Amino acid sequence: MIPHSALLNKAKDRKYEPDPAQAPTEDYHDIVDQLEKEGEWEVHRVPEPYVEVTNKFGRKKKIPIQQTWHHKSCGQCGHIPGYSTSVFWLNRKLGLDYNDPTNQTSCTAWNYYASATSNAAAQGAVAMRNFAAAKETGYFPIIHCATSFGHYKETRQQLIHIPELRRDVRDVLAKLGRKLVVPEEIVHYSEWVHAVRDKIAEHQVVDMSGITATIHPACHYHKLVKEDAIHSPDVYGGQRSSIITSTLMALGIDVRDYSTWNDCCGFGFRHILVSRDFSRSFAVQRKIEVMKEEADPDVLITHDTGCVTTLDQSQFAAKAHNRNVGLPVMSDSQLAALAMGAHPYKVLQLHWHSTDVKPLLEKLGIDHEKAWAEFEEACKRLESGAAQYLTWEDCDD
Amino acid sequence: MTERPILVVGGGPAGMEAARGIAEVGYKVVLIEQRDVLGGTPELANYAALTPDFRDAGEAMAEMAAAIQNHPDVDIRTATTVTNASGQAGAFEVTVEKDSGEEKLDIGAVVLATGFQHFDPGRETQQYGYYEYDDVLTLVDLEKMLKAGEVVRPSNGEPPERLCFIQCVGSRDRQIGNEYCSKVCCGVAAKESIEVRKLLPDCKVFIFYIDMRMYGYWENEIYWPSQEEYKVNYVKGIATDIRQKDGRLLVRGEDTTMGRPMEVPMDMVILSVGMEPSAGTQKMAALFGLKMNKYKFIETIGGALNTVATSVDGVFACGASTGPADLEDSISSASAAAMKAIATVRKTALAAG
Numbered sequence: 001m002i003p004h005s006a007l008l009n010k011a012k013d014r015k016y017e018p019d020p021a022q023a024p025t026e027d028y029h030d031i032v033d034q035l036e037k038e039g040e041w042e043v044h045r046v047p048e049p050y051v052e053v054t055n056k057f058g059r060k061k062k063i064p065i066q067q068t069w070h071h072k073s074c075g076q077c078g079h080i081p082g083y084s085t086s087v088f089w090l091n092r093k094l095g096l097d098y099n100d101p102t103n104q105t106s107c108t109a110w111n112y113y114a115s116a117t118s119n120a121a122a123q124g125a126v127a128m129r130n131f132a133a134a135k136e137t138g139y140f141p142i143i144h145c146a147t148s149f150g151h152y153k154e155t156r157q158q159l160i161h162i163p164e165l166r167r168d169v170r171d172v173l174a175k176l177g178r179k180l181v182v183p184e185e186i187v188h189y190s191e192w193v194h195a196v197r198d199k200i201a202e203h204q205v206v207d208m209s210g211i212t213a214t215i216h217p218a219c220h221y222h223k224l225v226k227e228d229a230i231h232s233p234d235v236y237g238g239q240r241s242s243i244i245t246s247t248l249m250a251l252g253i254d255v256r257d258y259s260t261w262n263d264c265c266g267f268g269f270r271h272i273l274v275s276r277d278f279s280r281s282f283a284v285q286r287k288i289e290v291m292k293e294e295a296d297p298d299v300l301i302t303h304d305t306g307c308v309t310t311l312d313q314s315q316f317a318a319k320a321h322n323r324n325v326g327l328p329v330m331s332d333s334q335l336a337a338l339a340m341g342a343h344p345y346k347v348l349q350l351h352w353h354s355t356d357v358k359p360l361l362e363k364l365g366i367d368h369e370k371a372w373a374e375f376e377e378a379c380k381r382l383e384s385g386a387a388q389y390l391t392w393e394d395c396d397d
Numbered sequence: 398m399t400e401r402p403i404l405v406v407g408g409g410p411a412g413m414e415a416a417r418g419i420a421e422v423g424y425k426v427v428l429i430e431q432r433d434v435l436g437g438t439p440e441l442a443n444y445a446a447l448t449p450d451f452r453d454a455g456e457a458m459a460e461m462a463a464a465i466q467n468h469p470d471v472d473i474r475t476a477t478t479v480t481n482a483s484g485q486a487g488a489f490e491v492t493v494e495k496d497s498g499e500e501k502l503d504i505g506a507v508v509l510a511t512g513f514q515h516f517d518p519g520r521e522t523q524q525y526g527y528y529e530y531d532d533v534l535t536l537v538d539l540e541k542m543l544k545a546g547e548v549v550r551p552s553n554g555e556p557p558e559r560l561c562f563i564q565c566v567g568s569r570d571r572q573i574g575n576e577y578c579s580k581v582c583c584g585v586a587a588k589e590s591i592e593v594r595k596l597l598p599d600c601k602v603f604i605f606y607i608d609m610r611m612y613g614y615w616e617n618e619i620y621w622p623s624q625e626e627y628k629v630n631y632v633k634g635i636a637t638d639i640r641q642k643d644g645r646l647l648v649r650g651e652d653t654t655m656g657r658p659m660e661v662p663m664d665m666v667i668l669s670v671g672m673e674p675s676a677g678t679q680k681m682a683a684l685f686g687l688k689m690n691k692y693k694f695i696e697t698i699g700g701a702l703n704t705v706a707t708s709v710d711g712v713f714a715c716g717a718s719t720g721p722a723d724l725e726d727s728i729s730s731a732s733a734a735a736m737k738a739i740a741t742v743r744k745t746a747l748a749a750g
Contacts, residue, residue, distance in 0.1 A: 002443060002541055002542075002544055002545040004545070004547065006541065006545075007541065007542050007545060007547060007549060007551065008549070008551045008554060009538075009551060010531045010551055010552075011526075011527070011528055011529050011530055011531045011533070011551075014527065014528050016517070016519035016527075016528045017519075018519075022517075022520055024520075024522070024572055024573045024574055056520075057520070226522075236526075236529055237519075237526070237527075237528030237529040238519065238528060239519060239524065239526055239527070239528050239529055240524065240529075257640075257641070258640075259640040259641065259642040259647050260640070261640060262524055262637075262638045262640070294642065
């Protein structure tokens with residue numbers, strides 16, 4: 001007879017053994033390299049030193065640490081500028097070389113995923129134009145927006161498998177005087193944060209062990225070309241992407257689960273454009289309220305422009321209806337910067353966020369009134385014409 | 398010329414049946430099994446009862462083993478593996494290895510009965526959390542509980558009040574490349590649902606399915622009784638993810654009959670994992686130079702009229718080594734492979750005079 005104890009085997013005792021041979025798709029590395037050998041394109045190699053991460057199936061991916069070319073996000077720069085500022089601030093504080101280009105083109109993926117525009121050759125040309133621009137600087141592209149990130153990976157799949165598309169895109173780039181260049185890896189900025197999370201923890205000056213957090217993984221990070229997303233055996237049994245969670249764990253934060261973890265933030269692309277009320281309701285009722293009821297977090301951390309804006313700004317109207325909202329939302333880069341002592345307004349620019357972050361700052365022992373006064377003082381200098389914009393030196397004052 | 402023995406690789410139901418058939422006709426057979434016991438997956442995975450007749454699996458496997466264990470023409474080598482093979486039909490040289498060392502065998506024909514392995518739900522495309530949640534189990538795990546006569550939630554040791562099966566986990570799934578139906582999971586789930594209801598009459602049991610595939614008599618033997626007699630609820634729809642909520646599992650997906658999303662609380666979820674070629678099947682296919690199909694099962698080349706011939710003359714495959722198969726099919730194909738292997742050996746001997 002089978003012993004009773006055997007019947008009670010727990011999930012933690014079940015060992016999932018990732019096997020790259022069992023991945024549902026081919027390994028793009030091999031094909032990308034083969035096409036380079038055939039003269040189809042040039043591969044932009046990940047600069048050393050890099051960190052190797054694994055996906056759900058044990059396949060490796062190289063994440064560059066420095067010499068990174070930052071492909072920014074339209075909505076991020078427009079709605080939550082502290083998001084990308086925090087990424088750059090982290091690079092500077094960690095002493096890592098990076099490039100903040102001024103000649104990047106929008107990826108057009110938002111309209112594509114909203115079924116609104118574009119065609120394969122146009123999308124391929126935009127992607128490869130940006131990759132070529134990165135290669136010309138010698139810095140390796142790193143993508144801030146999860147939608148651009150996911151879209152570029154889908155575009156890569158198309159370019160890998162459709163020679164006619166490669167030809168069309170090559171012709172477009174030739175008119176721009178550029179070569180067809182594909183990066184060895186397509187890297188999301190949060191993968192870089194994941195890769196340097198231990199360095200961030202080494203420089204941590206704000207104790208975060210007293211706070212709890214929930215995370216929201218961006219659909220376009222872990223559902224598009226899902227086998228490329230980072231997984232770790234010690235996070236969710238290796239079954240769900242460990243992105244963000246692993247970073248928060250390194251910072252000592254209590255990360256709590258909730259039952260709609262896998263759901264969209266509500267953005268939905270077409271929904272945010274043509275059915276925004278649905279987006280707002282979904283964000284509040286399916287995400288924020290569920291988190292608050294089940295996990296009662298101090299903060300919600302995510303890693304994409306659309307997710308931060310939707311989850312944060314959707315709470316505004318809901319508050320008027322006395323819904324159970326009021327959960328601060330920020331990116332992993334902002335929280336990591338905060339942990340390393342970044343200024344909450346000059347760097348994180350939390351005043352752009354709709355939800356009240358002051359209770360969180362108070363719980364972290366950060367004097368937000370003093371910080372706000374410092375920020376206002378800096379703004380006065382801009383108003384007086386003494387300076388046009390804040391500098392990194394201003395941020396560290 | 399003396400007829401060379403026939404090599405049977407695999408000591409599960411198909412391998413034991415092939416060996417029994419060969420010996421009963423009066424030919425010598427060497428049965429190689431890598432584990433130290435016979436019985437194959439039903440023994441390894443602690444099957445409780447066979448589908449569809451509810452016969453005690455242990456008793457059935459013991460009966461099959463007894464039929465060959467003392468047979469003078471059956472040479473059983475357990476804890477042994479095949480490590481090399483060369484030659485051609487009628488004259489193979491096969492190297493086998495066990496702790497005591499290597500041995501070369503002169504073999505006339507080969508029957509591969511190396512079977513399948515259950516799909517690892519860690520590779521699923523949905524989010525079912527087998528490695529996250531204690532109370533998410535597989536058909537195999539539940540089979541073990543049924544064998545012990547006790548179905549309890551691993552999280553707290555309590556019997557479930559609500560239990561569901563999710564069908565087609567690792568089967569009929571283009572995302573992971575297993576487009577095929579594993580044939581047996583629907584029947585096994587229906588059988589297990591009846592066993593759960595017998596054991597726990599107060600437990601509500603659900604089966605979420607794409608299509609229930611009840612071949613032949615299974616329709617009447619297990620499908621209708623599970624609904625009509627044992628009140629199992631069948632819900633057409635695909636579950637997309639499972640999360641914990643309020644100490645229970647929340648199964649979410651789409652009820653396609655009602656055309657709406659569903660969220661259903663459960664105490665236990667049973668993933669109906671499908672079949673994939675076992676490591677042994679893939680290894681033997683490579684070792685004997687056999688063609689495999691895109692799923693890495695051994696490819697048979699004879700179409701519908703010859704279900705056991707492989708791409709190498711004199712090597713035959715049966716059971717679930719050639720694709721998903723239920724027990725009835727496995728036993729039938731084992732007999733067919735045995736007959737063709739005997740024919741190969743006999744023809745070789747006759748040709749040699």
